[in-house]
Amino acid sequence: MNELAINCNLKSPQAKESKVIINVDNNLKQKLVYKYMIGCNGVWDILKDFTNEEKIEWIPEKDGKYILMVQAKKVGGNKSFDYVSKMDYIIGKAEEKLISGIYIDKDKLKLGDKLNITVDTTRFPLLFRYWIRIEDEWEMIKDYSADNVLSWVVKGEGKGEILVECKNIDSKNDFDDFQSAKFQVYSLKNVVITDFKCLTSDLLEDSELIFQIDSDHDSDRTILYKFFKISSNGETECIQNYSTKRIVSYVEKKSGEYRLLCLAKDIYSMNKFDDRAVLNFRVKKYNKIYIKNFIADMNYPQLCGVKITLKAEVIGGRELLYRYVIEGNYSEDSGYTTCDSYVWESKQPGRYKLILMVKDRSFQGNYEAIEYLNYIIDERSREPVKIEGMILNVDNPVLKGKTIKMKVNASGGVDLKYGFLIRKEGTELKNIDYSKDNFMEFTPEESGKYELEARVKDQYSDREYDCHSIKSIEVFDYIPAVIDYILYPVKELFLVGDEIVINSVVQNTKNVVIKYVLNINNHKVEETDFVPQKIYAFVPKYGGVYRLEIFAKNVKSKKEFDCKKEVCVEVNEALPITNTRITCDNLKFKCSIPVTFTVHKEGGKDVMYEFYVMEKGDWNLVQDYSKKNYYTYIPFNRGEYKILALCKSQRSKVSYEDYSIFSFKTE
Structure with a gap:
């Protein structure tokens, strides 16, 4: 058997002062020397440096969780060691059995999963302490408490072991009983970026640029993406910090060459990133003329x-x-x-x-x-032929299969005749010869860019035409969705609990579906599928900035979306603090007599108060922000005093929302 194995004459666990013999089984058929080491809580001691002895005696003096390690090297070899072997060993025996069993919800986990542990005991109440073995070191993850359950996120791959120590409440021992359970942590499927593309057709200055990243990963994992914009001179700007959003957009203010760097990682990954990709792009001042x-x-x-x-x-x-x-x-x-x-x-x-x-x-x-x-x-004398106008029965763009009717109004000449040319992307499709009819009909069967040219000439003219005019028409398989207006309540202040109804006014309403993405303080909290409803309502449960992204597309569209709008609403926890005033419990103010000042206000939520006192012309902070809305002060000298009270809601980020000043003189 091609391995170096170690074992002990006594099985773990053992009590202190036990004589433990560490044996080496050399099955390698090589001349080796051995180094014996003992590790506890990350500290290693050498029992015996390199020797040809294949067994040594170890007498442990303290209870603990030990790792026995033997390094072996070939006689005359140049390496510090050629082979190594380890084993766990626990010193400290339980006097009585308090733990009847340790149960983990699963013994095979993926990196980032939660390991749930339940300890069954023979009696209550007891105290429990929890240890996790990581590589060659035991780490305490929870000190003694009355909790017999524990939830812990696994952060490393490989074989792991959890150890539970238990003792009576009045016990002075390090532990009275212990038990362990083993588990295996498997690595995650590698996150691989498969596609990185720009969804904006024209990359122009001062216009929104939209990019999308796609990746291959386990379907049940949460993947985060971080985007950096890198300019040609090397300046870097973070456009989006790690988030689950695969689509990122920003407005570029300056034309030039840029790169967009995307970092992708599993939410529980220990790496800074699991994969990355770079997209080169150029922002133009404008499209070529x-x-x-x-x-x-x-x-x-x-x-x-x-x-x-x-x-x-x-x-x-x-x-x-x-x-x-x-x-x-x-x-x-x-x-x-x-x-x-x-x-x-x-x-x-x-x-x-x-x-x-x-x-x-x-x-x-x-x-x-x-x-x-x-x-x-x-210098010939006659009234010129002139087209006064071209009237269409449809707006541009036009849906494929819809009949286009065009009427031409012209003046001049003696007897006018009208001809029409229809072209698609430069190719002539139809030529309607001259007649007295000043109108034509045309039904486009394919999408594309069309030109409708009207030609007018006098009956007696020998020219191809006396005047002409061209109308350009775009024909689509479907009409891209367009959001004309976003309607929502016009209020100075939105409060938690108010229903906020947002109505999207779109063209071609019946054929348009809309997806809503609600973000609260830049955190996505809800995303709908594309739905036909044009009204979205929500009731905010806490304060912050609510941003609703509205994506619209035609039901036949194969794009991510045809049109996008945003609505931002700031929701307050409560009405602003107003009408702040200070009252006191005395009408006369005398030296060395305490006076209690109380603050009264309207609005706010979980309001906190801060007090300053002005004495002899100097302001001094006498009570930092707290829930206490009163302050008791003893003036010791005659003179003029002022009490300043600042107040704000607990979650407010401003220094204060309202204040009041009370002045008095002592006698």
Whole structure:
């Protein structure tokens, strides 16, 4: 048998002064020398240094919980020792059997589980003391008390043992009886982060960024997550301390390169963290600027003096600025403006180049996007064709399968005709030829981005069209949920016990479900599933900041949520302390005569009082905050005195909520 074993001639436990022989069984068939050691409460004594003797005598002088250890090393070896063996040994025998049994609720536990111990005895009352063996050391976890039950959280893996010592109430012995029970603690399944992603599509300055972490772990375990934001210069900021929330959000004030570090750990883990992951991301000042359309509301050629509206459709940016430059026989420059349209009244005929420049207000350069149009002004005399408006029967965005009706109002010309083009993401889907009908219908069968272009021309025009206009429409498989308003009672003060009803006003109500997450003082206390109810009510049971997160999504949505809103309500334990006043039990004040001052107030809860006395112009604290609402004072000198009483509710974090001053003079 390939091991070094030790045993004793006497079984544990034994009384003091017993002759205990420690034997070594060398089954390794090697020449070894042995070192014998005795450990008690973390202190080790050497019984005999390295010797070739395979047995020694130990006479213990004190009761206690001992560990016998033998180290062995090869003769001539270079290591401090090659083999080691240990065993537990208890010194101290019970005179009578007081403990009939020790019962633990389970002998196989996972790290972080609670071990529940019950001790049965032959009589009552008795005192009990509890010890846990951790590695090579016994640790007392509860000193003598009358409790015959104990609950303890296991914090280390491996084999463990609990020892219960018991004695009579009037006993002067260290213990009168003892008994132990063994258990096994198993390690937890490793926490592994499986996914770390950003749920926000556009990562922009001053907008909310939302991140989600996923991990693999035992389903019955509680996992905590901690998030740090790390900027490009190495500055670190904790966004969320350890919490069960897997989704974290914050608003980034400055663009740049960032990393988000997530630390994950089991709530009972002894490690600082069990796994970690880093997500790199870049926050932009704004989305890149693109000029989607730059059109004139009337096709060329047009006459001098006609007012032509130039329209710009631009995506991206934050605060867009537009500049319109007319190059030709009579040039114009609008300079940068916030208007996405410009009215140009031509002064001279000729060929013109119309230029649109766009940039964000924060951009220092000349422009970020540019687009051109060629245009002709002539001197022919006729009333120009102009689209006055395009009317749709639906709001943007539109649900797939819903019929879109569009009507065009135009003026000018002699006999107007109308044509329509339908495009999906740049691809032409349908071309409705010119007719006298100024309306069209279209039913989108697929989601995506559509353009509805209306073209108008005079019957006698030889051009493709005299004027045109485009409407952009987004079509969805479902309409994403939008929370328009959050309605809740408008009160100056919410108190414990008040019912707080929060009503969510959403678009497309029947197809929207909502999840509510209630946090009290940044601790999540309730989370619902996605439910159709648009009203959430709760009755606060104690004071603090109640934050309700409201997540809304369409029933067909595959996202975590479509829209999110928050409501924060501060709940007070009681009404604020008001109308504080001080009364006294005397009408006349004389030297060396005690006077009792009593404080009266309105509001507050579990109110505490603090008293100051001003004597000879100096204020002195005479009674620190306590529940005592009165103070007795003896003035010893003639003169003017003041009593200041401060009061506050016990849980209040402010120095005081209200105060009162009482002045008097002694005779």
